[in-house]
Amino acid sequence: MIDTSMRYDVCVVGAGPAGSTCAFYLARGGLRVLLLEKHRFPRDKICGDAVCRMAHPHLERMGVLQALLREKRARYTASGGFVSPAGVRYAGDSASHDGAQLVLTVKRVHLDEAMARAAAAAGAELGEQRRVIGASFEPRRGEWRIQARARGAGPESRFRTRVLVAADGANSPLGRALGLIRSAPQAVCSRAYLKAGSHRFPYDGMVYYPRELLPGYVGIQREADGDVNYCVFIVPGGRYASRDLRRVHHRLLESNPWITRDLGTQVEGERMRAAPLRMGGIARSFGDHLLAVGDAAGQIDPLTGEGIQYAIEGASIAARTLEQAFAEGDLGRRSLARYHRRWMTAFGRDFFWARQMSRLQARLPLLLDAFADLSNERGMDFMIQWARIMTGIQPKRDLLRPGLALPLLPAIARRAVKGVRPRHLTLFRSHRE
Template sequence: MTDSAREADVIVVGAGPAGSTTAYYLAQAGLDVLLLEKATFPRDKICGDGLTPRAVRQLIAMGIDIDAPGWIRNKGLRIYGGGVKVELPWPELASFPDFGLVRARTDLDEILAERAVTAGAELLQGTNVQAPIIDERLDRIVGVTAKRDGAEVEYRAPLVVAADGNSTRLSLAMGLRKREDRPMGVAVRRYYTTPRHDDDFLESWLELWDGDRLLPGYGWVFGVGNGTSNVGLGLLNTSGSFQNTDYRAMLRRWTAGMPPEWQFTEEFATGPIRGAALPMGFNRQPHYTRGMLLVGDAGGMINPFNGEGIDYAMESGHLAADIIVQALARPTAAQRERALYQYPRILKEEHGGYFTIGRLFVQMIGNPRIMSFLTRHGLPHPTLMRFTLKLLANLTDPRDGDAADRVINAMTKVAPAA
């Protein structure tokens, strides 16, 4: 089997947003890239399908045609809470567009994988990676074994990128456990046929009511533009109800209280309620070890403030690729390692302080009384809410920003990155 093992410069395991972005930038730089995906496109991924301006910037950078049919734009965030409804437009910034998008992951992930292939990556679908191949002498990963068409196959490369999502079997096999001191979310979602499908705001519900009973957690309604909306809710492990909640029942109870003309009822559901975990705040580290880099959910990169993970998956994929390209051009092993260790350092520089504040924030709002106080007293204040939107969605200008940008940038700079 070893004789027939396919060799490449880099193996990327998983073709979600993290893996496809990594493969795209690696291939663009001329490297021989193997992108291994266990599923076959189009495949579903449990998600809210919401893309903030931060994520839109990444899509534009990859040359995705966001003017093509199928993309639905949004102008900002509509928040329900404390008995009020507030609409906050995305901020006007030099660094980011002033609109977000929604696209079902069945489409989005296939589009991103196709971009990687067009750039020159070889995508092998239906290829379920089983384990790392370790060179015992070097104590490094030098490839992976996989199941493909019922057979066991080997792929070899000097560098492997774990982009295999929250479950990241590859990182586990390399001995990387998740950190228990990081927030974790669980969320469920369902699609409904609805007249609200072309909503031009992302909608966030800070309070979920079942009659006059307040349910734990937060909800969203994102119009997908294809006749359906993605309706879901989630809970953080900082909440006292995290362990013993029936999420599916909670979604039904919450949507039962909504206006009937929205059609968020059983008869208009287009599929089952499905749920998954959200690993946040760098919950798996180190992000580089022994020939393997972690990108996206594999490295626990979801923003604790707002549950956004697609952007951070793409940003980390882009950064990992840039660093790999530089590292592989170095003549000695020691120089290559030095270059590769920049990856976790730069990631922390870019997001570590912000994620630390995010962790404090979710600890705070895990207390329902604090959350209720903030909702009731914060939402009616437009200036405060504009600041909060910038903070929650990580949207500031690094230079020449306004006072809110300067405060947020200063806070994230002084917060320790861990």
């Protein structure tokens, strides 16, 4: 039962991965935390469901990882790879190679509920079906007045809190109302679950780079229940705009030769749904007694569209900074600016390189072709280096390290000067229907 007369230390708005992680750590640290979510769990969230490695230790601490694996609601991705713009395919099995479990796949309907319940079990008060509709700061008292409305035309409730954390997703009405965000999310992505039994997807996860879609891509992940998650990312800088998403989503699913080869042509599933992505980080994610975390802070990799691990890592940094600020008795803007610096150092600066890579990929698709050539020549060791960078374990600037960049240069030159080499023409053909 939420106590409307009490003054909370922190009110977190939004119980996605960012909000629940932040609430979990703060409550565990002994602070009085209110976590408000406009939906009731279980609730779906449009997503590719690929949870990269940086998130795993946090999920383990929350008890969520073990439970989801035990209940067979999550599974690690082992086999997979990518298909380059020219159709060169590389696929391997990373688990049998070095045991690296880089990506966990879990439907958000399960993940988000488990995380919110973990935050509640740690002591946060979880208010479901409470949409925050207003927040105003009273500098003299050093506290926020929060207005929330119960589902539908339900009654309005008011809460007081010393700190407000906006974890309300890519559109972040709160972040916009409070002046942290001034622009719309830049990218958009579709999702459709395709039913187990109706597809013949042979991998755990695969990325497809149709030339027309660059710098966007198609991602397919196998879920623990055998469904596959089919996503099309449209990223700025390419041929398509957000309004093209529905058409491109269906056309690729129905007639792209690489995708139909892997899924079959008789797939059944839900209708396409879509949601926006705010990528690359916002300029200022803090204010007086105020932080923004996760998608609200734009903590999504501009190259891969992945944001769950950054939402979780960023939220843990926010919680650490807030605990410190409470201990020091200073919740002002300068004190909370440390949060922004810390997440920028941890992963935000690398978004710059991710954005450069995304642009380069769109201008020079043969880079990906050369990479696929090399992966086929050198095998899994080479591929795992790439996968570690793409999943954020190593920074994107490591793509420039000699071990990766030097072998890539002659491969690019071969592609540029000679065109497609006969060996790869064979490969290309052998992988088409």
